[in-house]
């Protein structure tokens with residue numbers, strides 16, 4: 072495709088949840104902006120990968136800082152509750168839970184979820200890294216892993232897979248729990264409000 076409008080629209084249409092029509096609306100929106108604003112956008116996109124790194128422990132993205140730490144601010148905070156580990160699909164889910172101030176343990180970001188009948192789960196979610204994070208936190212008194220996944224088919228499939236995979240941990244006195252009711256079917260964690268999250272964490276089972 073040579074037309075710049077088509078080309079840019081093609082990029083936007085790859086974004087999560089964005090269809091071809093919305094993608095074109097973004098392009099026309101940009102065409103109506105000042106050149107200086109577009110410069111800022113382009114510069115920020117260019118800086119994105121260089122200024123952000125993935126936490127060595129929970130794997131969430133966080134801004135690089137002067138300390139050049141390999142751990143994000145949450146994983147660096149030893150005031151958090153090391154007895155609990157919450158497993159979420161994506162960075163946005165972690166941010167939603169964190170904003171609700173209902174959880175004070177540590178997190179792990181799977182990086183996605185498992186489609187039904189996925190033959191190679193390890194290619195979709197970071198299960199080996201999860202094993203490592205669990206091992207690290209076990210040494211600090213881990214006693215509960217909370218699976219906080221979306222209430223939809225993929226989320227439930229991921230939950231079932233992880234429950235089975237993590238079941239042997241019960242012999243080490245680590246219990247596996249899931250978020251409680253209050254999150255209705257079809258709920259994507261990132262769109263749930265703080266009160267709902269709070270309830271779901273409190274009523275986990």
Ligand SMILES: [Zn+2]
Pocket residue numbers: 126127128129130131142143144145146147
């Ligand atoms: Zn971290």
